[in-house]
Amino acid sequence: MNTMLAYFNGKIIPLEEVKISPFDRGFQFGDGVYEVIRYYPPKLFQIDFYIERLKGSLEKMEIKVGSLEFLKPAIMELLTRNNLLDVPSIAYLQITRGVQYPRRHDYADELTPTILIYTSELPVKNEILTKGIKVGLEDDLRWLRCDIKSISLAANAAAKQHAKEKGFEETIFIRNGLITEGAHSNVCFVKDGKVVTPPLSNLILPGVTRRTVLLLCKELGIEVEEREIQSAELNRFDEVFMTATTAGVVPVIEIDGKVIGSGKPDKITRMLQEAYNKLVAG
Known part of the structure; x- marks a missing residue:
């Protein structure tokens, strides 16, 4: 089986090499948001609506990420390199507020969000x-x-x-x-x-x-x-x-x-x- 790749904090790396800090606020508090985006060959289905909703979730949670222009090309690269271009699949995207040590409920303004995207096949049910x-x-x-x-x-x-x-x-x-x-x-x-x-x-x-x-x-x-x-x-x-x-x-x-x-x-x-x-x- 081919090694599956993931997007993690700006890089495409093997999925098994993704390492999440135990001090990530997503791990400790569930402090983050996510999206699941459908891919029906040959296109990401209504991805603009999903990105719009993601922006809304980030704003409501006050998680500052900046431009999300990287999402579409990153997902398509993962689908391509994971050999999923010809099959119905999903892209899972998760953004947490980032790593903060020591643990505390309030959060610092300068935290860098943790961003993970992975893809997997998901046949029509x-x-x-x-x-x-x-x-x-x-x-x-x-x-x-x-x-x-x-x-x-x-x-x-x-x-x-x-x-x-x-x-x-x-x-x-x-x-x-x-x-x-x-x-x-x-x-x-x-x-x-x-x-x-x-x-x-x-x-x-x-x-x-x-x-x-x-x-x-x-x-x-x-x-x-x-x-x-x-x-x-x-x-x-x-x-x-x-x-x-x-x-x-x-x-x-x-x-x-x-x-x-x-x-x-x-x-x-x-x-x-x-x-x-x-x-x-x-």
């Missing part, structure tokens, strides 16, 4: 896209800045693990009786041909795939309503689907043991999947 998934429900116990794509993901990881243990593919969070989002996805509902989804706020990540799907709804003439959704409403919807960078538009056929609609991916979800796939292929 055709089975879940075709058959749909079963998801669970869980109280949303995360912090109040879920709009930041922070590397502090302990609650998300726990929710994903709980879902796995129960035989679910994903978890939908509920906070104070309201639906927020998935553990690593946004969620949309369909009623009488209308797509309904929670509005963006500090409790919801501004998903790039969510954004794309809502734009596709406009192009297809599908009505969209962004509003608060009560957990008690879940059994009233005709269709449910999740949106995520790694998977696209994923039908939900069951929530916490209750079948959604016909129990199969339905009309609006299929229309949006088809439109999304055309956009990916284009």
Whole structure:
């Protein structure tokens, strides 16, 4: 197997040579942000939207990086040198505030951010896209800045693990009786041909795939309503689907043991999947 390469603090080096200081604030505090960017041959899919969101996360966290012009060429070089140009893949990008010794909660202004990018193959998940998934429900116990794509993901990881243990593919969070989002996805509902989804706020990540799907709804003439959704409403919807960078538009056929609609991916979800796939292929 060929040695995989990574971008680390301005250099392309073997992945196994990447060394993170034990005093990096990302390691000690989860003080950093990240992005996962999809590559569908021959292009990085909607990378400008991801960079825009990354800039927003960095600003909200007050992590000073400077120009991000290096990102696109660095990712493409990694895909090329890691022999991934011909296969669906992802680029994982993480930026922490940097190294600070000794450990303390407040941070110095002059810290140099730690930047890591690596790439890996990630095939399209055709089975879940075709058959749909079963998801669970869980109280949303995360912090109040879920709009930041922070590397502090302990609650998300726990929710994903709980879902796995129960035989679910994903978890939908509920906070104070309201639906927020998935553990690593946004969620949309369909009623009488209308797509309904929670509005963006500090409790919801501004998903790039969510954004794309809502734009596709406009192009297809599908009505969209962004509003608060009560957990008690879940059994009233005709269709449910999740949106995520790694998977696209994923039908939900069951929530916490209750079948959604016909129990199969339905009309609006299929229309949006088809439109999304055309956009990916284009």
